[in-house]
Amino acid sequence: MNAPTDVRVDVEALAKRFDDVAAVEDVSFAVAQGEIFGLVGPDGAGKTTVMRMLAGVMRPDSGHIVVDKIDVVADPERAKRHLSYMPQRFGLYEDLTVDENIRFYADLFEIPRGLRDERVGPLLAASNMGAFRRRLAGQLSGGMKQKLGLICALVHTPKILLLDEPTTGVDPVSRRDFWRILYSLREGGVTIVISTAYLDEAERCTRLALLHHGRLRYCDTPRRLKERMPGALLAIASAEARAVRDSVAGLEGVKGVLLVGDGVRVVVDDDARRAPELRRALEAAGISFASIARAEPTVEDLFVGLLREGPAS
Amino acid sequence: MRSRRLQAVAVKEVLQIWRDPISLMIALLMPFMQMILLGYGVSLDVKHLPICVFDREASQNSQALLKRFQASEYFSIVAGFDNYRDVTRALDRGLCRLVVVVPTDFTERLTDTGRSAVQALVDATDDNTANIAIGYAQAVVTGFSSTVLIEASALAGSTVAVLQPIAAQSRVWFNEDLESRNFIIPGVVALVMALVGAQLTSLTISREWERGTMELLVSTPVTPMELMLGKLLPYFAIGLLDAVFCLAFAVFWFDVPFRGTLMTLFFTTSLFLTVVLGIGYLISTGIRRQVGAAQIGLLVTLLPTTLLSGFAFPIDQMPPAVQAVTYIVFARYYVTILKAVFLKGSGILDLTAPILAMIIYAGIIAFLAARAFRKRLD
Ligand SMILES: Nc1ncnc2c1ncn2[C@@H]1O[C@H](COP(=O)(O)OP(=O)(O)OP(=O)(O)O)[C@@H](O)[C@H]1O
Ligand SMILES: [Mg+2]
Numbered sequence: 001m002n003a004p005t006d007v008r009v010d011v012e013a014l015a016k017r018f019d020d021v022a023a024v025e026d027v028s029f030a031v032a033q034g035e036i037f038g039l040v041g042p043d044g045a046g047k048t049t050v051m052r053m054l055a056g057v058m059r060p061d062s063g064h065i066v067v068d069k070i071d072v073v074a075d076p077e078r079a080k081r082h083l084s085y086m087p088q089r090f091g092l093y094e095d096l097t098v099d100e101n102i103r104f105y106a107d108l109f110e111i112p113r114g115l116r117d118e119r120v121g122p123l124l125a126a127s128n129m130g131a132f133r134r135r136l137a138g139q140l141s142g143g144m145k146q147k148l149g150l151i152c153a154l155v156h157t158p159k160i161l162l163l164d165e166p167t168t169g170v171d172p173v174s175r176r177d178f179w180r181i182l183y184s185l186r187e188g189g190v191t192i193v194i195s196t197a198y199l200d201e202a203e204r205c206t207r208l209a210l211l212h213h214g215r216l217r218y219c220d221t222p223r224r225l226k227e228r229m230p231g232a233l234l235a236i237a238s239a240e241a242r243a244v245r246d247s248v249a250g251l252e253g254v255k256g257v258l259l260v261g262d263g264v265r266v267v268v269d270d271d272a273r274r275a276p277e278l279r280r281a282l283e284a285a286g287i288s289f290a291s292i293a294r295a296e297p298t299v300e301d302l303f304v305g306l307l308r309e310g311p312a313s
Numbered sequence: 314m315r316s317r318r319l320q321a322v323a324v325k326e327v328l329q330i331w332r333d334p335i336s337l338m339i340a341l342l343m344p345f346m347q348m349i350l351l352g353y354g355v356s357l358d359v360k361h362l363p364i365c366v367f368d369r370e371a372s373q374n375s376q377a378l379l380k381r382f383q384a385s386e387y388f389s390i391v392a393g394f395d396n397y398r399d400v401t402r403a404l405d406r407g408l409c410r411l412v413v414v415v416p417t418d419f420t421e422r423l424t425d426t427g428r429s430a431v432q433a434l435v436d437a438t439d440d441n442t443a444n445i446a447i448g449y450a451q452a453v454v455t456g457f458s459s460t461v462l463i464e465a466s467a468l469a470g471s472t473v474a475v476l477q478p479i480a481a482q483s484r485v486w487f488n489e490d491l492e493s494r495n496f497i498i499p500g501v502v503a504l505v506m507a508l509v510g511a512q513l514t515s516l517t518i519s520r521e522w523e524r525g526t527m528e529l530l531v532s533t534p535v536t537p538m539e540l541m542l543g544k545l546l547p548y549f550a551i552g553l554l555d556a557v558f559c560l561a562f563a564v565f566w567f568d569v570p571f572r573g574t575l576m577t578l579f580f581t582t583s584l585f586l587t588v589v590l591g592i593g594y595l596i597s598t599g600i601r602r603q604v605g606a607a608q609i610g611l612l613v614t615l616l617p618t619t620l621l622s623g624f625a626f627p628i629d630q631m632p633p634a635v636q637a638v639t640y641i642v643f644a645r646y647y648v649t650i651l652k653a654v655f656l657k658g659s660g661i662l663d664l665t666a667p668i669l670a671m672i673i674y675a676g677i678i679a680f681l682a683a684r685a686f687r688k689r690l691d
Contacts, residue, residue, distance in 0.1 A: 055532045058690045077688075081534050091529030095332045096325065107321030108533040 006033040007066075008160060008191040009054065014063035016049050023049040025214045027063075031193060031207075034186055038205030039195035045211040047195040048088050051164045054193065055085035068159050081109070084158035086149050088165045088195075094138030098129065098148055101137055102155060109156035116155060123151045126184075127177045143174025150181060161185065163194040167201060179204065199302075210302065218302075226297045231255060232271035233297045234278065237263040238289035247285045248278055265295065314542075318535050322543025326517065330547060339512050344505045344555045348562045351501045351625075352494060362446055363391045365409040367400050374423065374461070375415040378431070381457045382413060387449040400434065410436045411446050423461065498569045499655040500624030500648045502559045506582065507589055507618040507644060508611075510552055514593030515600075515610030517544045518686065522601040528690060537686040545590045552586040553579075563655070572658030580661060581654070584671040585647040589614055591678035598685040618644035646670045 009031035016024040024046045031037040039047045052058035054065060056076030065072040070079045092101045106116040124130045127147040132140065137148060146166050153161065167175045179201070182192060194205065202208055203222045210218040210225070218225055238244045245257045245264050253274045256267040268274040271294045279292055330336045364382065368375050382388050391409055394400050400412050414432040416422075423429040433450050435443045521527040530540075560578065563569040593610050600606040618624065621635070622644035628636055639645045646667035653659035661668065 052528075052690060057528060057531045057688070077534065077536075080532060085529070085532040087525070087528040087532075089525040089528065091526050093325065093329065093526055094524070095329055100325070100328060104321055104325050105533065108318050108535050110315060110317050 008033045010066040012064040015061050022214050027216045029209050033191050035206045036192045038202045038208040040202045041211035046214040055162050083160040084153035085162040086153050090145050092137050097134050099133045105152040106155045143170040146170050161192045165195050229297050231269040233295045234266045235295035237291045243287045319539045319543045323546045326544050326547045340551045344558050347505050352567050361389045363409040364388045364411045365392045365403050367394045367414045369417045370415050370419045372420050374420040378457050381453050385453050404436050495569050498563045499651040503644050503647045507614040510589030511593045511610040511614035514548050514590045515596045515606040516603050518597035519603045519606040523603050531688040556582045573654030577654050577661050581650045584675050587675040588643050588678050591682040594682045595685050617642040622648040624648045643674045
């Protein structure tokens with residue numbers, strides 16, 4: 001793991017328990033300025049809990065968090081002035097309009113009115129929201145709600161942006177708007193920590209932390225993570241994906257099978273040797289398929305490959 | 314503490330109240346409904362009480378006296394008897410609550426000695442009504458006897474000052490016409506404040522938890538103090554507005570006398586609102602579900618205000634143990650103050666004891682409320 005030079009978020013040995021659940025255990029990572037740092041992991045992995053502790057709204061049981069040189073655990077209120085947190089659940093007021101929500105958050109951060117309007121105008125334009133300023137937030141689409149959340153998070157030009165699954169349930173067009181804004185923020189030197197359930201988004205991150213059962217299992221760039229994936233990936237295109245999965249799952253050398261839109265992805269120890277074997281097995285079972293080919297692993301495949309490899313927990 | 318943030322919270326809260334039909338209804342309609350309901354519904358007055366008469370003299374004088382009873386709006390004569398056995402039966406069977414018995418020597422004694430007596434038999438199962446009935450009966454008799462004397466002295470050509478032959482034995486102070494409405498309405502102000510204050514504020518924090526807005530709110534630099542004051546200020550204003558409304562309604566609609574000063578009313582109402590809003594806020598910080606918070610809110614404010622504040626049920630008629638409990642019911646002090654301000658015209662200096670009690674109460678609640686909210690999710 002390469003150590004970032006200009007560290008903006010530094011997490012060390014973070015831990016948090018809820019009764020009998022260890023939600024986060026011994027998590028450490030560091031994020032440099034201008035990074036888009038991704039937190040990924042299955043449901044209940046501990047992403048939200050990490051985000052909350054970074055934002056200073058939840059106290060860790062142990063461990064250290066330094067954000068922008070401020071000790072978040074010791075002085076969360078000071079840290080809050082420099083960071084912005086967008087919770088997983090929509091946190092704005094549905095009975096206030098777009099403008100009223102923005103004004104409220106700008107006032108809480110004591111942004112002068114003129115400056116606020118100067119900043120908000122371009123943000124509304126970039127997110128195609130200009131026409132909805134007087135609409136109640138509760139009447140916006142899911143995508144627009146999230147964009148409004150982002151705009152509110154940006155009115156005080158934070159140096160650190162914490163986004164917890166900001167694009168879950170968001171339409172593709174709004175997601176594209178969303179990421180365009182994130183890229184331009186990154187160019188402006190903002191450090192972003194984002195958790196996501198979409199692994200195509202994870203691939204856009206500069207680095208990824210893979211959480212599983214509260215533990216950080218891997219942390220590296222998406223490309224290097226994929227290189228570390230054991231074995232190789234085969235994509236089988238078929239209309240009978242389930243039948244394909246069931247017939248190849250138990251075969252020798254097959255380490256994991258994942259259903260995708262147009263077929264299945266199979267993690268194997270050696271693609272050159274296993275591809276013909278799979279082909280023969282499917283033909284013998286009478287299952288029709290269009291092709292079997294070696295595929296570049298996506299982050300989604302990393303779950304299948306990497307998490308399976310790790311120590312059972 | 315920053316006024317900009319406080320103001321932002323207050324404006325946000327006002328917008329939310331304004332757009333929430335239920336909050337608006339509680340804030341604006343509730344006082345009106347309470348006033349109507351309690352002003353008309355709960356009446357401890359004795360009006361048109363059924364009475365019976367037993368005229369043993371059957372003279373012009375005795376008939377004139379009984380006519381007075383009939384003419385009075387307090388009584389209705391439902392039957393006349395000519396023996397005591399029927400009289401007792403009528404009382405036992407609940408035909409009437411009071412029987413007026415005019416003795417055979419009524420006129421004779423009146424003209425001879427200038428004094429006479431009538432007998433009143435009262436069904437005293439309802440203590441309160443019985444007392445009031447006796448009071449009214451005395452008033453009727455007193456009125457009658459002074460007429461008799463004035464007539465007699467006029468006949469005699471006398472200019473001597475008239476002495477009442479039958480002096481009224483009791484006089485009801487401050488509430489001369491014994492309108493129980495006058496006694497109740499001032500207390501309704503306390504009821505309205507408790508209802509509106511507790512209902513609305515008990516929701517303000519739990520609403521943020523329930524709707525998921527709290528997580529974002531606590532990630533901003535807003536301080537607990539700014540949040541509390543910003544949230545309570547609008548409700549404080551609503552409370553005062555409702556108080557003004559109640560006052561106007563009481564004076565102009567129900568003709569309740571208001572003898573005190575607006576200043577005293579404003580000062581004590583502010584104290585009471587501080588307590589009620591503080592309690593609502595405390596509940597709201599402790600309970601993250603709106604329904605639960607609203608119920609607890611009603612339980613700790615409205616219930617004691619209704620039952621134990623002396624608003625309708627006089628404290629000195631309660632059992633001693635219950636009387637002791639009323640000292641911790643903060644509404645008790647406010648109701649005492651309200652009645653004194655309305656009916657006696659008492660000023661702040663006359664009311665130092667209950668005001669002091671309320672200041673102590675308000676201080677404790679404010680202290681607790683200011684520390685109740687933690688900007689944390691766990
Ligand atoms: N406030 C809480 N009280 C009790 N348990 C909690 C609390 N918050 C989280 N947990 C538990 O801690 C674990 C981690 O939860 P967390 O919400 O951080 O996961 P996540 O990765 O964000 O999941 P998701 O993808 O569903 O959002 C889960 O087992 C969850 O049930
Ligand atoms: Mg989560």
